[in-house]
Amino acid sequence: xxxxxxxxxxNTADVEVREKVAFDGSRLDDxxxxxxxxxxxxxxxxxxxxxxxxxxxxxxxxxxxxxxxxSFLSEFHNVSRASLDRSLYIYADINAIRHxxxxxxSLDSMVVGEPQILGQMKGAFEMALERKTTGILLNRLMKxxxxxxxxxxxxxxxxxxxxxxxFAAVELAKKIFTDLSGKVFMxxxxxxxxxxxxxxxxxxxxxxxxxxxxxxxxxxxxxxxFNGRPVRLDDFLREMVxxxxxxxxxxxxxxxxxxxxxxxxxxxxxxxxxxxxxxSVPRNIDPTINDLDNVYLYNIDDxxxxxxxxxxxxxKEAEKAEKIIEEEIEPFLKWLSSLDSVPTIVALRExxxxxxKEEFEKLMNRFPGMEEKQRKAIEYMASAITNKLIHPPTKAxxxxxxxxxxxxxxxxxxxxxxxxxxxxx
Amino acid sequence: xxxILFELSLIFYxxxxxVSIIELFKEKRIISYLMLSxxxxxxxxxxxNIIQRYVVAxxxxxxxxxxxxxxxxxxxxxIFFILQFRYKVSILxxxxxxxxxxxxxxxxxxxQDIRPLKPVLQSYWLIIHTIVAFLGNAAFALAFGxxxxxxxxxxxxxxxxxxxxxxxLPSLQTLDAMNYKLITLGFPLLTLAIISGSLWAESxxxxxxxxxxxxxxxxxxxxxxxxxxxxxxxAGWRGxxxxxxxxxxxxxxxxxxxxxxxxxxxxxxxxx
Numbered sequence: 001x002x003x004x005x006x007x008x009x010x011n012t013a014d015v016e017v018r019e020k021v022a023f024d025g026s027r028l029d030d031x032x033x034x035x036x037x038x039x040x041x042x043x044x045x046x047x048x049x050x051x052x053x054x055x056x057x058x059x060x061x062x063x064x065x066x067x068x069x070x071s072f073l074s075e076f077h078n079v080s081r082a083s084l085d086r087s088l089y090i091y092a093d094i095n096a097i098r099h100x101x102x103x104x105x106s107l108d109s110m111v112v113g114e115p116q117i118l119g120q121m122k123g124a125f126e127m128a129l130e131r132k133t134t135g136i137l138l139n140r141l142m143k144x145x146x147x148x149x150x151x152x153x154x155x156x157x158x159x160x161x162x163x164x165x166x167f168a169a170v171e172l173a174k175k176i177f178t179d180l181s182g183k184v185f186m187x188x189x190x191x192x193x194x195x196x197x198x199x200x201x202x203x204x205x206x207x208x209x210x211x212x213x214x215x216x217x218x219x220x221x222x223x224x225x226f227n228g229r230p231v232r233l234d235d236f237l238r239e240m241v242x243x244x245x246x247x248x249x250x251x252x253x254x255x256x257x258x259x260x261x262x263x264x265x266x267x268x269x270x271x272x273x274x275x276x277x278x279x280s281v282p283r284n285i286d287p288t289i290n291d292l293d294n295v296y297l298y299n300i301d302d303x304x305x306x307x308x309x310x311x312x313x314x315x316k317e318a319e320k321a322e323k324i325i326e327e328e329i330e331p332f333l334k335w336l337s338s339l340d341s342v343p344t345i346v347a348l349r350e351x352x353x354x355x356x357k358e359e360f361e362k363l364m365n366r367f368p369g370m371e372e373k374q375r376k377a378i379e380y381m382a383s384a385i386t387n388k389l390i391h392p393p394t395k396a397x398x399x400x401x402x403x404x405x406x407x408x409x410x411x412x413x414x415x416x417x418x419x420x421x422x423x424x425x
Numbered sequence: 426x427x428x429i430l431f432e433l434s435l436i437f438y439x440x441x442x443x444v445s446i447i448e449l450f451k452e453k454r455i456i457s458y459l460m461l462s463x464x465x466x467x468x469x470x471x472x473x474n475i476i477q478r479y480v481v482a483x484x485x486x487x488x489x490x491x492x493x494x495x496x497x498x499x500x501x502x503x504i505f506f507i508l509q510f511r512y513k514v515s516i517l518x519x520x521x522x523x524x525x526x527x528x529x530x531x532x533x534x535x536x537q538d539i540r541p542l543k544p545v546l547q548s549y550w551l552i553i554h555t556i557v558a559f560l561g562n563a564a565f566a567l568a569f570g571x572x573x574x575x576x577x578x579x580x581x582x583x584x585x586x587x588x589x590x591x592x593x594l595p596s597l598q599t600l601d602a603m604n605y606k607l608i609t610l611g612f613p614l615l616t617l618a619i620i621s622g623s624l625w626a627e628s629x630x631x632x633x634x635x636x637x638x639x640x641x642x643x644x645x646x647x648x649x650x651x652x653x654x655x656x657x658x659x660a661g662w663r664g665x666x667x668x669x670x671x672x673x674x675x676x677x678x679x680x681x682x683x684x685x686x687x688x689x690x691x692x693x694x695x696x697x
Contacts, residue, residue, distance in 0.1 A: 161592075175582060178596045271661030273597065290583065294664045302585045309587060 002062055003141060003336075005096040006069045006088055007047075007054030010110045013087035020079050023048040028127070031076060036133040038072055040065040043138040045128040047103075049120050051110055056100065058137040062092045097332060100141065101325045104149040106158065113158040113314050118149045140335070148328045155324060158317040161310035166197040168306045169277050169298070170204055173245055176275050176296055181205035186243035188212050188236060189250030190222055193279050197247050198226060210243060212236040214250065237261055241268045249280040257285045262292060277303070337404060341397040344408045347417045348393060352386040428537060430474035431495065435529050437467030438498075442526040445519040449590060457515040464518065468502050475499060482539045484547065487555040489540070494532035496555070497682070498525045500563030504607075508567060512603060514595050520570035531683075550625030554618060561614030562678055565650070568607040569675035572668035575600040579665055601664055604671055605657065612650045619643055642681035649674040 008021060023031045023046055035055060036044040043058035055073075059065035070088065074081050091099045102108045106117050125142040128134045134142070153159055162168040170180075177183055185206040187198055190213055198209070209228030212235070213219035219230035231239050233250070237257075240246065250256060257276075266274070276297040278285040283299055290297040360382050364370070370378075393411050397404070411417070441463035448456050475496065478486035486492045505521055508514070542551075574594055581591040594600070622640070623633040634640060653670045656662035662670075 172582070172587075175578070175591070175594075175596050176598065178599045178602075267661075269661075271663055273664060293666065296582050298585065305585060306587050 002059050002065075002092055003096040003100075003137065004057045004059040004062060004065055005054060005091040005099050006057075006066065006073075007052060008087040008089065009052035009054075009108065012089055017079070017083055017087050018050070018053065021053045021073060021077050021084075022050070023053065029131070032128065032131055032133055034076065035069075035072060036131075038065075038068050040068050043135040044133045045124060045138055045142070047121055047124040049117070052103070052108075054103065056096075056138060056141075058135065059092075062090075066090050094329060094333060097141065097329055098325060100145050101148045101328060102322075104145040105152040105321055105325065106149070107152075107318055107321055107325075111163055112318055113160075113163070115153075115159055118146065118153075121149075122146060137336075137339075141332070144328065144332055148325060151328070152321045152324055156317040156320045158314055158321055160317075161313055163307055163310050163314065165193065165279075165300070165303045165307055166200045168303050168310070169197050169247075170200045172296075172298065172306070173201070173275050174204075176273055177244060179205075180245075182207045183244040184208045184210065184242045186210040186212065186236075186240060186246045187222065187226075187228075188233075188246060188248040188256075188284070189214065189252075189280065190218060191249040191251070191279070194247050194249040195222070197277065197279075201245065202226060206245070208242075210239050212239065237265065240265050243274065244272070245275045245277070247277045247279065248284050249278075250284050251280060252284055253282060255284060255286045257289065259286050259288050259292070262286075262289045262295060266292065266294060279303070338398060341404055341408055344411060344417065345394050345397050348390055348411065348415055351415055351417060352390045356382050356386045430470050430477060431533065431537070434467045434470035434474060435526075435533055437463050437470060438502075438522065438526045438529055441467060441518070442522040445522045448516065449519045452593060460518055460522075461509070461515060464502060464505070464522065468499075468506070471495070471499050471502070478539060482542075484542055485552045485555065486539075487559070488542055488546070488551070489536070491532050491535035491537050493555070493559070494528050494535065494682075497559050497562060497566075498528040498532065500559045501525050501528075501566045504560070504563045504567050504610075508603065508607075512595070512599065514599075514603075516590065516593050517567075517570055517574065520573050521567060524566055524570070546629065548625065548628065550621060550628065554621040554625055557614050557621060558618035561611045561618055562682070564607045564611030564614065565646075565671065565675050565678055568604050568611065568671040571600055571603045571607060572671040575604060575668040576665065576672075579668075597664065601667065604667055605663075608650060608653055608667075608671060612647075612654055615643070615647055615650060619647060638685045639681065642677065642685055646674060646677050646681060649677060 008018065010018070013021070028046060028048060032044065032046050035041065035046060035057075038044075040059050040061060041057050042060065045056040047054045047056065055069060057065065057069075070081065070084055073079070073088075074084055099108070104118055104121050106113050106115065109117055121142070125134070125146075128138070162171045173180060173183075180201065181204075183206050185198070185201050185208070187194055187209065190211075202209070209223070209226045210231055211219045211223045211226065211228050212231045212233050213222065214233050216230065216232055219232075222228070223230040248257070271294050273294040273296070276285055276289065276295060277299075278297065279300045281300060285297060285299075287297065287299070289295055360379060363378065364375070393415075397407055397411065441460055444456060444460040444463060448460055475486055478492065482488075487496045501521065502525055505517065505525075508517065575597065578591065578594040578597055578600060581587060581589070581594075582597065595603075619640075622643075626635065627633045649670065653662070653667060653674065656670075657667060
């Protein structure tokens with residue numbers, strides 16, 4: 001009984017390989033069914049996202065399973081064995097458990113702590129449950145992985161701070177203004193990053209968007225996209241009086257907003273606070289504006305600095321998370337190894353039951369005229385004796401994890417239980 | 426009995442202050458709950474102590490320095506709970522409980538005996554004037570705490586150092602709004618206190634205003650807060666300036682309260 005993982009992720013495989021090996025919507029069903037039908041596989045589950053493809057299984061023999069999974073993948077996705085060999089990682093037993101816990105807790109993600117992976121894992125597990133491709137082992141493992149991930153989320157700050165520039169900008173905006181709904185947002189110039197930040201702000205419910213751009217046409221286009229109002233770049237100072245948050249990336253080679261201009265704007269705004277984000281290089285907003293009251297000016301490096309600090313914070317938290325995972329592996333392994341003794345216990349019980357039945361029937365044949373009441377009493381006594389006799393060895397098998405293998409061997413020998421274990425399916 | 430109640434509340438406030446300082450460094454929900462419960466229990470004992478003194482003395486127990494300092498702290502905690510209920514900013518506790526504790530500590534070192542009131546002061550004006558005055562001052566004490574929080578948070582945002590308690594302090598806008606609410610609560614109360622005080626003075630001594638040092642300083646405080654309210658409405662003085670002014674205003678209140686009371690021999694000496 002072995003937990004087995006075969007997979008590849010953003011670290012081990014390029015996107016060209018990942019997209020080939022990915023089980024996208026329509027093929028997942030078929031893939032999962034065929035994976036489960038491989039002769040070495042007892043239970044199966046597939047997790048396929050844009051950053052990783054992982055096959056989880058309960059296997060009898062790691063070596064054989066690894067071989068058959070590789071040929072299955074290569075055949076199913078029509079990729080060369082060589083490129084699979086290069087990018088595939090294989091884990092078994094404790095390493096497989098650790099890996100699954102780490103993936104669920106987002107420690108193995110490209111952006112450590114990103115929250116989507118847990119949902120994707122739950123989705124993959126639900127699908128496997130629906131198709132009945134998992135059993136006692138993987139079910140328990142997945143439930144445990146989900147609870148470990150939740151524990152990591154609640155006991156560490158791994159997912160707490162923004163690790164992208166546009167998220168960092170939104171978080172800062174929320175520390176200046178309580179709530180962004182009802183705020184007016186101005187986009188000065190356009191650019192990929194400015195648009196991204198704009199989108200985040202929009203999803204946080206800003207009330208109005210003003211777009212100013214050197215090319216008025218482009219301003220009109222962008223306004224349509226954000227449901228905003230286009231203005232000419234020459235008019236931006238007049239419009240800025242309304243804006244609570246301004247993102248600036250005009251590409252101008254000099255400052256387009258000077259300190260005394262900003263002072264005038266502030267005066268007209270009655271000093272209501274303004275959050276200025278200057279992501280242009282070279283900078284477009286006079287940095288001394290940050291010294292004015294009620295203006296908070298951040299440039300691209302400031303935001304990057306926050307992102308770096310948050311990243312560092314996440315790494316520290318990730319160490320705590322690794323410790324939590326190690327703590328959680330232990331009890332799971334114990335449970336897993338306790339399963340090893342289950343067939344022996346069953347065999348022991350069956351053997352005892354068999355002897356009891358045999359002897360009881362012999363007795364009944366010898367005294368055919370026995371009353372029902374007496375029969376019951378004898379049967380009851382026989383059961384009591386066998387139960388009491390097999391109770392201590394059963395208990396020992398269940399309880400003692402260290403000498404379990406030895407115990408199993410001894411009990412088999414002492415009670416003459418066959419070496420061939422019953423396959424519990 | 427009264428002393429025991431007072432000391433119990435002092436002990437609980439002390440514990441709450443310690444926990445509130447730990448709370449600054451360690452973010453745990455349980456610490457916040459513990460802190461708020463300690464303040465709450467302290468407040469119950471404190472209220473019981475004030476009621477007990479009222480029953481024994483037969484008039485509102487704000488007539489000597491011990492009592493007024495104690496009542497001042499009580500008002501601060503009362504307004505803190507109202508604010509906590511409205512804004513759920515438990516970290517405010519860390520900025521306010523030290524003040525409460527220090528006031529209670531000084532109160533505990535002052536003579537606590539209950540003595541008869543000067544007959545001239547036995548009037549309903551005593552209740553109105555003192556309660557209004559202390560509630561107003563308590564609102565300013567909280568404006569001081571909120572102003573300090575604003576300055577800390579503004580420092581984080583301005584210096585781009587996003588660390589420490591940045592994440593747990595409310596937004597600048599919320600802090601500014603709280604500050605303004607507290608000042609617009611405190612200012613009318615202070616105005617009422619001055620008016621009721623002068624009416625009372627007229628009925629007790631026959632003159633509305635006698636340039637008693639306490640009166641002068643109260644008037645100074647009144648002007649400071651009048652400036653804060655006015656500057657915000659007219660010139661848009663909000664944020665940092667409002668926070669700084671509310672800190673200055675409260676420091677002047679403390680000067681008035683302690684300095685003048687210790688030095689003076691005027692009409693605000695209540696007991697014989």
